[in-house]
Amino acid sequence: MFESLKKKFSRTSEKLEEELIEEAEKEDNLQEESGKKFSFFSFGRKKEEKVEEDESNLLPQAEDIVEEESVDEAEEEIVEETSEDESVEEVKEEKPGLLARLRGSSAPEEEVEEEIPEEDEVEEEPQKEEKSHFWSRNKDEDKSADGEATGGMFSFVREKTIQEKHVEDILFELEMELLQGDVAMEVATEVVESVKNDLVGKKIKRSNDITEYTFMALKNAVSDIISIPGKSMTEMIEAKKAEGEPLVVMFVGINGTGKTTTIGKLANYYMKKGYTPVIAASDTFRAGAIEQVTYHADNVGVKIIKHKKGSDPAAVAYDAVEHAKAQGKELVLIDTAGRMQTNTNLMDEMKKIKRVSKPDLVIFVGDALTGNDATEQAKKFNEAIDIDGVILTKADADSKGGASLSIGYVIKKPIMFLGMGQGYDDIKEYDSEWMLNQLFSDDEAELEMTE
Template sequence: MAFESLSDKLQNIFKNLKSKGRLTETDVKNALKEVKMALLEADVNFKVVKNFVNTVTERAVGTDVLNSLTPGQMVIKIVNEEMVSLMGSEKEELKLRPSNELTIIMMAGLQGAGKTTTAAKLAGKFAAKGRKPLLAACDVYRPAAIEQLKVNGEKLGIPVFSMGSSQKPVDIAKAAVEHAKKNGNNVLIIDTAGRLHIDESMMEELVEVKKNVDVYKTVLVVDAMTGQDAVNVATTFDERIGIDGVILTKLDGDTRGGAALSIRAVTSKPILFGGMGEKLSDLEEFYPDRMASRILGMGDILSLIEKAEASVDMDQAKDLEKRFKKADFGFDDYLVYMQQIKNMGGLADIMSMIPGMGSKMKDAPMPDEKSLGRIEGIIYSMTLEERANPNIINPSRKIRIAKGAGVDISEVNRLIKQFEQARKLMKQMPGMMKGGKKGMFGMGSKFKMPF
């Protein structure tokens, strides 16, 4: 889960702050010292941290805050507002030219940041909005880079222009422009080569492409896991070639937070998207307010709704809900439930978007493709009666099920325990199971939890 370490530290600091009835100026300053240390440990730029803490302190030690009925909440509100401001306040779009013109986007970044995959993900986003993208394979140095782009393009149904690895990137880019114009493509995404570190030849190559091709936007792809290094990379690229925005990859891991919280403040360039997984659909628009809310443990209901609408079969979700209400939730339903959750990124990720649930669920087990297959094997080794009524599964039945699935009985016990945890979790969240205006914390009937 993104920012888990930083989020846990900040939540503990604010929990202590809220536990006090009244706050003194000393209480606030001590809490903000801890916030400062948490941000520095998360590899946030030192100057950014210093300015952030000074601004929050200036606002938080005012009489209006300290004399309010909920001073702890007021301080947290100020921290949230300043964190949103730090990341850019408003979501910024990667704007394109009109659809009757060709928009050329050049992707840049270091090797290993996920640039080639991100180029394909971005093309997929544009295709979903009705554009006709073309991917240009200009990384002629990294083994299999061209093939990787072709494979990803094929999966998404997006054409890839390539001239092999023997041509110069600038010549490939120019030929790709002509190809795009001839074939009616209105977005051209150029995947350029990366290096293990910034070097002169890479920069010259990018400058050469920009000189010869009418690049409309230059997008830098950086690995969010590298923290402050990502900020340094962004600064150097912007100074040398000029960038229009940043895509942060690997935001689904326990990112330290340094990149997301520093890049905008240091470079003045917006974070456009966040890579949230390995699937070609795992590219999300970056909302500063939603990200700040998640970091501070306040959840992110809007993103959760969007994930559900994009990933969940609502008819199946409604059916599962009905079964649960009738106490008719069995192992066949559990399989559907797990697939729905997996499609949305995993249980821990979903819970991190629900206010107050993230810390409770951070150790929640979520099966991957391999373990999901084993779980299916166990469930399909049960009789229809056992699947429909799990309460009848006694020790002798467990032994038979384990033998049928070719697994140890401990795995059967583990699955049954997870099943019971899922049922228990659903009982703890009755508000999310309801439709109408009160469903999903007042977000309306269009959202149903997929379990």
């Protein structure tokens, strides 16, 4: 999920690091040091381990001694296995080659000697190195198993401060990329302003500091965007149950977003929690719609209230509510006709259903893959009927993440559920902390644990 957003965030960190390191190099304010360079996504996981690793770098000689001792032991075993008729001189000749092989060198000893440059060439090497950028020197280094680079750690001789000039172009580029990723304009602007305010003025000593500060600035900005307060549907069911009333939920949205399937998923979800739902087939404009919602109701074993095609949809919703009250059922799920937000007549019909059934929740169902379109649809429905929350379908297939990041913030209403697949069990109550983990962790095992 959200691979596109992850890449945009990571690139922002990399570009800021390159900008500052290049400037420091020109100022002769940069030096390489031993240690691991943390990747952007490992920072949340590795923050506590960082101190321990930095301390271990203070004793590099001890590690070298251990490594040399293990190599020497291996060499002694090889010497013992050589045949008796081999001379000691032949073994000595082999040792350097064996040592090189044991230390990972694939070139034989003679080839290594041939590659040693002339004295004149040795003098020219530092000049070439001075012309290359520090940050590019280790850019293609392999990464270790824990996702950290094996080289490329730098520190500044004199502490640097992040200034507005360092982030201006980089954040403008981030804003453009967010807009291209279907993030709403006001959300992209808010993220960029928040990151700028967090970064400018930060004092940095090491290149890892840049990565950490950018990681935290982006994470804080996104956290504020996606954390829209609101009660969960489960809490509301319990509150209504205490009053002896069912929770009435009305679903709205355009055709093709997965609204009817989502109703089937929710009926299944709450049945497994011990509640008894009832479904109202209030999309009476199409006979196929009645058949579709009936199919889902039968599959999950839920009672459905339906009338003939062309019947008054508000009457169907009313009957379903009365049935739930009479039978002591805790949840009424009202399906409505999919309609474009620009169709005035159908929007008026939807308002009538709301007046008659008096729902406790009006939920907009949008397709996460449509990005900005889903956000614009939600705005129009909210203006027409005042929705209370959002369910986004197909979130598991959403690589951009624009709708998931934008929709709640734009209409100031919470995302309540996410559709995560085709099965009836593939629905998840929305959790902002889980969403942050999706956006700011590249550890698949960690993500699986949070699901």
